[in-house]
């Protein structure tokens with residue numbers, strides 16, 4: 001009897017151990033399976049909590065590192081060009097007016113369509129004669145925050161820049177300031193608009209004023225995104241994957257050139273800084289004549305970059321993934337693995353901002369009058 005009880009005790013212990021082991025195994029299996037499912041369809045709510053630390057940031061990110069970027073201000077203010085509602089409204093109208101081109105078919109919006117992130121998606125834009133111009137059109141969004149305008153920085157401000165396309169022989173084709181002024185003077189509705197925008201000027205319709213109004217309008221073409229809300233402290237605005245992409249962007253060294261509120265646009269650097277890149281375009285050399293400036297371009301802003309393909313000054317690169325590989329190779333001398341490329345692309349997508357739909361709504365254009373110069377009359 002004694003022996004039988006002992007045997008029973010031993011057998012039941014073994015049995016319980018087996019049950020416990022099965023339960024543990026099952027629990028482990030279920031939880032790894034569940035974890036795998038969570039990881040496979042990561043979403044902000046399910047994953048941020050377990051993988052970020054108490055600051056809401058993934059390992060590799062810190063508030064100090066993030067301070068090399070900044071949320072976009074609501075507008076790019078300038079001491080030289082104070083902004084008024086009248087100037088902005090005039091600038092918006094001029095931006096959309098194709099009568100500023102020699103054949104009266106191209107407006108600023110033709111090559112920089114505001115409802116398409118401010119660029120035309122062509123490798124190189126088509127000018128008034130339908131022929132491709134020299135370079136890829138940049139987006140006008142957030143451009144006023146840049147150190148200067150154009151790929152080679154040849155224009156200091158958006159106000160100065162706006163004269164370029166009107167006067168250019170290939171783009172809007174007017175070539176002479178006088179032609180722009182005569183066309184605008186011949187459209188009856190423009191005089192009162194210029195007069196209220198430039199109240200102290202007895203002769204308000206000039207090329208400089210035209211460009212100034214357009215530039216003022218551009219100073220508020222700003223597209224904040226989730227990235228700005230994240231920088232401002234709302235850490236859950238970026239998923240763990242997106243944060244990891246940002247950490248990779250920083251650890252690889254992209255931020256040594258693409259930094260600040262526009263994530264670029266603040267420096268000039270050689271395309272092929274570490275490893276030569278094959279391009280015919282001499283970049284800033286054409287402006288400064290300095291040997292050091294051969295193949296030097298403005299570091300482009302990465303705001304809305306997922307929406308502004310094709311890439312580079314010649315529009316030769318189609319995808320963001322290719323662009324990331326080229327940048328790492330030629331600007332940093334690094335070969336990235338596939339997962340790094342994907343991570344960085346994931347982050348770059350967070351820079352796609354909200355278009356200011358009310359601000360960019362096309363206004364009615366002043367009607368042409370009986371004496372308005374038509375394209376074939378402009379000489």
Ligand code: HEC
Pocket residue numbers: 095106107108109110111112125126127128133134135136137138139140143146148149150151152158161162163165166170171172214
């Ligand atoms: C025919 C197409 C075309 C038209 C029309 C056109 N642009 Fe552009 N724009 C371009 C191209 C191409 C570039 C880049 C040229 C370069 O860097 O040499 C550019 C560059 C710019 C930039 C520089 C952005 C930056 O990041 O540096 C601004 C701002 C701009 N254009 C505004 C305007 C405005 C304002 C108008 C109307 C007055 C206008 N554009 C008309 C094609 C055009």
Ligand code: HEC
Pocket residue numbers: 151249252253254255256257258268269270271273297298299300301302305308310311312313314320323324327328331332344
């Ligand atoms: C040494 C400075 C430098 C570094 C580092 C750098 N870039 Fe660039 N980046 C540039 C310059 C300059 C351009 C414009 C070149 C051109 O168009 O000729 C550019 C252009 C780009 C463009 C295309 C922009 C457009 O509108 O066409 C993307 C995308 C880009 N960089 C992403 C990155 C990424 C991602 C990294 C890190 C892997 C990186 N860059 C590292 C200088 C740099």
